[in-house]
Amino acid sequence: MFTYDFTDIKKPLYQHLYDCIKSDILASVLKSGEKLPSKRALAENLKLSVVTVENAYTQLADEGYIYSEPKKGFYVAEIIRPEISTSEERAASGATTTAGQGAAAQNSASSQNASGLFNFSSNVSPEETFPFSIWARLMRESITKRKEDALLNVTCSGLKELRCAIAGHLSSFRGMTVNPEQIIVGAGTEYLYGLLIQLLGRDKIFCLENPGYRKIANVYESNGVKFVFCNLDEKGIKVDEISRTGADIIHTSPTHHFPTGITMSADRRYELLRWAGQKDGRFIIEDDYDSEFRLNGRPIPSLQSLDNSGRVIYMNTFSKSLAHTIRISYMVLPPALAKEFYERLSFYTCTVSNFEQYTLARFISEGYFEKHINRMRLFYGRKRKTVLDLIAKVFNPSDYRIIENDSGLHFILYLNTKKTDDEFVADLKKHDIQITPLVSFYSERDGLENSIYEHKFIVNYSNIDIFLLEKKLQIVKKVLSY
Amino acid sequence: MFTYDFTDIKKPLYQHLYDCIKSDILASVLKSGEKLPSKRALAENLKLSVVTVENAYTQLADEGYIYSEPKKGFYVAEIIRPEISTSEERAASGATTTAGQGAAAQNSASSQNASGLFNFSSNVSPEETFPFSIWARLMRESITKRKEDALLNVTCSGLKELRCAIAGHLSSFRGMTVNPEQIIVGAGTEYLYGLLIQLLGRDKIFCLENPGYRKIANVYESNGVKFVFCNLDEKGIKVDEISRTGADIIHTSPTHHFPTGITMSADRRYELLRWAGQKDGRFIIEDDYDSEFRLNGRPIPSLQSLDNSGRVIYMNTFSKSLAHTIRISYMVLPPALAKEFYERLSFYTCTVSNFEQYTLARFISEGYFEKHINRMRLFYGRKRKTVLDLIAKVFNPSDYRIIENDSGLHFILYLNTKKTDDEFVADLKKHDIQITPLVSFYSERDGLENSIYEHKFIVNYSNIDIFLLEKKLQIVKKVLSY
Numbered sequence: 001m002f003t004y005d006f007t008d009i010k011k012p013l014y015q016h017l018y019d020c021i022k023s024d025i026l027a028s029v030l031k032s033g034e035k036l037p038s039k040r041a042l043a044e045n046l047k048l049s050v051v052t053v054e055n056a057y058t059q060l061a062d063e064g065y066i067y068s069e070p071k072k073g074f075y076v077a078e079i080i081r082p083e084i085s086t087s088e089e090r091a092a093s094g095a096t097t098t099a100g101q102g103a104a105a106q107n108s109a110s111s112q113n114a115s116g117l118f119n120f121s122s123n124v125s126p127e128e129t130f131p132f133s134i135w136a137r138l139m140r141e142s143i144t145k146r147k148e149d150a151l152l153n154v155t156c157s158g159l160k161e162l163r164c165a166i167a168g169h170l171s172s173f174r175g176m177t178v179n180p181e182q183i184i185v186g187a188g189t190e191y192l193y194g195l196l197i198q199l200l201g202r203d204k205i206f207c208l209e210n211p212g213y214r215k216i217a218n219v220y221e222s223n224g225v226k227f228v229f230c231n232l233d234e235k236g237i238k239v240d241e242i243s244r245t246g247a248d249i250i251h252t253s254p255t256h257h258f259p260t261g262i263t264m265s266a267d268r269r270y271e272l273l274r275w276a277g278q279k280d281g282r283f284i285i286e287d288d289y290d291s292e293f294r295l296n297g298r299p300i301p302s303l304q305s306l307d308n309s310g311r312v313i314y315m316n317t318f319s320k321s322l323a324h325t326i327r328i329s330y331m332v333l334p335p336a337l338a339k340e341f342y343e344r345l346s347f348y349t350c351t352v353s354n355f356e357q358y359t360l361a362r363f364i365s366e367g368y369f370e371k372h373i374n375r376m377r378l379f380y381g382r383k384r385k386t387v388l389d390l391i392a393k394v395f396n397p398s399d400y401r402i403i404e405n406d407s408g409l410h411f412i413l414y415l416n417t418k419k420t421d422d423e424f425v426a427d428l429k430k431h432d433i434q435i436t437p438l439v440s441f442y443s444e445r446d447g448l449e450n451s452i453y454e455h456k457f458i459v460n461y462s463n464i465d466i467f468l469l470e471k472k473l474q475i476v477k478k479v480l481s482y
Numbered sequence: 483m484f485t486y487d488f489t490d491i492k493k494p495l496y497q498h499l500y501d502c503i504k505s506d507i508l509a510s511v512l513k514s515g516e517k518l519p520s521k522r523a524l525a526e527n528l529k530l531s532v533v534t535v536e537n538a539y540t541q542l543a544d545e546g547y548i549y550s551e552p553k554k555g556f557y558v559a560e561i562i563r564p565e566i567s568t569s570e571e572r573a574a575s576g577a578t579t580t581a582g583q584g585a586a587a588q589n590s591a592s593s594q595n596a597s598g599l600f601n602f603s604s605n606v607s608p609e610e611t612f613p614f615s616i617w618a619r620l621m622r623e624s625i626t627k628r629k630e631d632a633l634l635n636v637t638c639s640g641l642k643e644l645r646c647a648i649a650g651h652l653s654s655f656r657g658m659t660v661n662p663e664q665i666i667v668g669a670g671t672e673y674l675y676g677l678l679i680q681l682l683g684r685d686k687i688f689c690l691e692n693p694g695y696r697k698i699a700n701v702y703e704s705n706g707v708k709f710v711f712c713n714l715d716e717k718g719i720k721v722d723e724i725s726r727t728g729a730d731i732i733h734t735s736p737t738h739h740f741p742t743g744i745t746m747s748a749d750r751r752y753e754l755l756r757w758a759g760q761k762d763g764r765f766i767i768e769d770d771y772d773s774e775f776r777l778n779g780r781p782i783p784s785l786q787s788l789d790n791s792g793r794v795i796y797m798n799t800f801s802k803s804l805a806h807t808i809r810i811s812y813m814v815l816p817p818a819l820a821k822e823f824y825e826r827l828s829f830y831t832c833t834v835s836n837f838e839q840y841t842l843a844r845f846i847s848e849g850y851f852e853k854h855i856n857r858m859r860l861f862y863g864r865k866r867k868t869v870l871d872l873i874a875k876v877f878n879p880s881d882y883r884i885i886e887n888d889s890g891l892h893f894i895l896y897l898n899t900k901k902t903d904d905e906f907v908a909d910l911k912k913h914d915i916q917i918t919p920l921v922s923f924y925s926e927r928d929g930l931e932n933s934i935y936e937h938k939f940i941v942n943y944s945n946i947d948i949f950l951l952e953k954k955l956q957i958v959k960k961v962l963s964y
Contacts, residue, residue, distance in 0.1 A: 136625040143618040187669040187809070187833035194676055198704045218829040222680045325836040327669070347700040351669035351833055354807040
C-alpha cells in the first residue's frame with residue numbers, strides 16, 4: 001500500500017498516483033472508512049511534490065472515491081465499484097432517455113471506457129457511489145427480520161411505510177404537502193404512464209414537449225392513445241399552442257426540461273395551471289425526474305405545490321436518483337384522482353416486491369437517501385466545473401457557447417461550425433467520438449427556425465472520463481473547422 | 483426446551499405438544515437444522531405415549547415446521563415464520579384471485595386466524611416455508627458481489643441469467659424446449675397482460691373462461707379492450723363457442739382451471755390448437771399458474787409443448803410458486819411474436835430490479851427452487867389428505883361430493899342443501915365462517931343449468947387451520963340442514 005512505482009511513467013504524475021490509489025480502492029486493498037496518509041506524508045514517502053498528491057486527492061474526492069473530513073484528512077469513501085468494462089448489455093437495453101432519430105446512436109455506447117468510443121452524451125449515470133453495503137444490509141434485514149410483514153399483501157398503491165417515507169422526503173426536500181394516500185408506487189415511470197392512461201381515459205389527448213423524451217411518445221403510441229407535440233420557448237412549453245391542439249393532458253418537466261435544460265418561468269407555470277383549471281378533465285403530468293440534482297441556488301418549487309385545483313400529477317423515480325436497477329417510481333395524484341384510482345384500479349397488485357419497498361422505505365426514513373443525494377450533488381457539481389473549465393481552456397470563446405441553468409446532469413453545447421449536424425457527428429464518429437445533436441430529440445420541426453436547434457449538442461457530464469476529456473475536446477475542436 | 487407442562491390441559495395432548503414445539507420453533511428456541519429428540523425419548527421424558535409424540539411430530543412435519551431424514555429422525559425445518567396475526571393489509575389488497583360478485587367477501591379475511599373469521603376459500607398461500615434465509619443470502623451476494631453486473635442495464639425482456647434459468651426449469655420440469663430469447667420477464671402477470679395487449683393489438687377480441695379469474699377481465703376492461711366469455715364443459719373451454727364469439731385470443735388454464743379444477747382433455751387441447759391455427763392472428767394465452775402443485779400422477783404437458791404453429795403464449799408466475807411478494811412473472815412467446823416484441827416494445831425497461839432477478843436466477847439454477855417446490859408439494863399433499871379425511875368423517879356420504887383432480891391448492895365441495903347459495907353463505911357468516919360459492923366466479927350464466935354451479939363451494943385448503951377444521955365442519959353440517 002502506498003508503495004507505488006513512479007519510474008518510467010508517461011502520464012502526469014498526479015494521474016498515475018490517482019490511478020494507483022483508485023485501483024487499490026477498487027481492489028479493496030484500501031478499505032472504506034480507512035484514513036489516507038496526509039498529503040505531506042505521502043509526498044515525502046513517494047518523493048513527489050505536495051501539489052501532485054493534492055491534485056490526485058482532489059480528483060479522487062471529486063469522483064467520490066475518497067472524502068475529506070475538515071481538519072482530519074481524507075478517508076476512503078464507503079461505497080465504490082469498478083468502472084463498467086463491458087457495454088454490450090448496457091447498449092442493448094438503452095438508457096433512460098432515447099431520442100427519436102438519435103436513439104440507436106445514443107444507445108450504442110453508454111460508457112466512455114466501454115467500447116473505445118468516447119461518448120459526450122451518455123445518460124447512464126455513474127453508479128460508483130451507489131451505497132451497496134447499506135442497501136445490502138437493509139435488504140437483508142427486510143428479508144429476515146420483517147418476514148411476516150413482507151409477506152402480507154400490500155395495497156395496490158404500495159407499502160404504507162414507503163409511501164409515508166416518500167411523503168416525508170417530498171415535504172423536507174420539495175416543500176410539498178402530500179398525504180401518503182395520494183402516492184402510488186410502481187415499477188418504473190413507464191408502468192405508471194400505463195396506469196395513468198387507464199385512469200385518465202383513453203379518449204384523452206396527451207400533449208408532449210417538443211423536443212423531449214422520445215420514450216414517453218413510445219408508450220402512448222404503443223397504447224394506441226392520441227398524442228400531440230407542443231413547442232417550447234425560453235420560458236417552457238407554450239400554453240397557447242396547447243390550447244390550439246385540443247389536448248387534455250400535458251406532460252412536462254418544469255424543473256429541468258430534457259434536453260434543453262429550460263426551467264419553466266414562474267409566469268408560465270401559473271399560465272399552465274390556469275389552462276388546466278379552465279376545463280374539467282385537464283391534468284398536468286409533472287415529471288420531476290432530476291430535481292434532486294439541482295446544483296446551485298434555491299430549489300424551484302414544483303408545479304404540484306403551486307396547484308390549488310387538483311390538476312397536477314407529480315411523478316418522480318428512484319431509478320435516476322439512486323440507481324437505474326432500482327425499479328421504483330411513484331406518482332402523487334390529486335386527492336379526487338387518488339380516490340378514483342382506489343375505486344377503479346385497486347384490483348392491480350403493486351408491481352414492486354415488498355422486500356425492496358421495505359428497503360427503500362428505511363433507506364429514506366433513516367436518512368441514507370438524503371446523504372446519498374448530497375454526496376452525488378457534490379460529486380456532480382465538481383465534475384461539471386471540471387468539464388466546463390476544460391471546454392473553456394480548449395475552445396476559442398467564439399467557437400462555442402454553453403447553454404445551461406445549473407441543474408441536472410447535462411447541458412447543451414453550442415458549437416460554431418459550418419458543417420451540418422449530421423456531417424459533424426459523422427466526422428467525430430471517425431475519431432471514435434460520439435455526441436448527440438439536440439435536433440434528434442425533436443419530433444416535429446415545422447415552423448421552427450434552424451437556429452433553435454442547429455449546432456447544439458447534449459453533453460451529459462455525469463459519466464464523462466475526465467482524464468480523456470481534454471484530448472477528446474482537442475479532436476472536437478479540430479473537426480469543428482477542417 | 484422440551485420441558486413442557488401438561489397439567490390442566492383441556493385440548494388433546496398431542497395438540498398441546500404440537501403447540502409447544504411450534505411455538506419454540508417460531509421463537510427460535512429451536513433453531514433450524516436442530517435435531518429433535520426421538521419420539522421414544524421425548525415420550526419418556528414428558529411421560530406421554532409414543533403415539534402422542536408421533537401425532538404431534540406428524541402434524542409439525544405436515545405443516546413444514548420439521549422434516550424427517552430417513553433413519554435419522556426429525557429436524558427443525560430451515561425456514562419458518564409465525565402465522566400472520568393481523569389481516570388488515572392483507573384484506574385491503576386482496577389476494578391473487580378476485581371473483582366478480584364474491585370479490586369483496588373473499589378479500590375481507592384471507593387467513594383463518596386473522597379476524598376470528600374461518601375462511602374455507604382464502605387463496606392466500608401460507609408462506610411459512612418460504613426460504614427466507616437462502617433468499618436473504620442470495621440477495622446479499624447479488625448486491626455486494628455482482629455490483630457491476632447488477633447495475634448494467636438489462637434488455638427489456640429481463641436478465642439473461644434469469645431467462646436461461648427459467649428455460650432450464652421449463653425444460654426439466656415441464657418438458658418444454660424454450661429459447662431464453664422467447665422469455666419476457668415482468669413484474670407480475672397483470673403487467674404482462676398489459677404488454678400483450680400492446681403486442682397483439684387493441685383491435686383483437688379476447689376470450690376469457692366462464693367461470694374464471696375476474697382479475698383478467700378487470701385488466702382488459704380497464705385497458706378498453708373488447709373481451710367475451712366462453713363456457714366450459716367437463717373437457718375444458720368449449721371451442722365451438724369461441725368460434726361463435728369471433729374472438730382472436732383465448733385465455734385459458736388447461737392444466738388446472740380456476741375455479742372448477744378442470745384439466746383440459748387431450749382432444750380438446752388439439753381442437754383448441756387447430757382453432758388457433760385456422761386464422762392468422764389467433765393466439766392462445768396459456769396461464770400455467772399452479773402447475774408446480776400438481777400433486778399426483780404424471781404432470782400434464784403444457785399446450786405450449788404441443789404447439790407446432792407458434793400460437794401459444796405460455797405464462798407463469800413466481801408469485802404463486804414462491805411467495806406473492808416476489809413480483810416476478812414471465813411469458814414465453816412464440817418465436818415470431820418474440821421477434822415482434824423486440825422490434826416494437828424493446829423501448830420498455832424491464833420492471834423487475836436486477837438485484838431480484840439475479841437472486842431468483844441463482845435460486846433456480848442452484849436447485850433451491852426445485853427443492854422448495856418439492857417441499858411444498860409434500861406439505862400440500864398431506865394437508866389436502868387431512869382436510870378430505872375430516873370432511874369424510876364429519877359429513878354423511880349423501881351430504882357432499884368432492885370435485886377435484888389431484889391438482890393445485892383447492893377443490894370444489896358440493897353440499898346437498900335446500901338453501902340457496904346466498905342463504906347458505908349468509909347463515910355460515912353468522913357463525914363467523916366464510917366460504918365462496920362457485921357461482922361468484924361466473925360472469926355470465928345465461929343458458930347454463932343451475933346444477934352446473936349451484937351448491938358448489940371453493941375449498942382452498944392451503945391456508946386452512948387444521949385444528950379448527952373439524953369444529954367448523956360440524957357447524958357447516960348443522961347449517962346445511964336446519
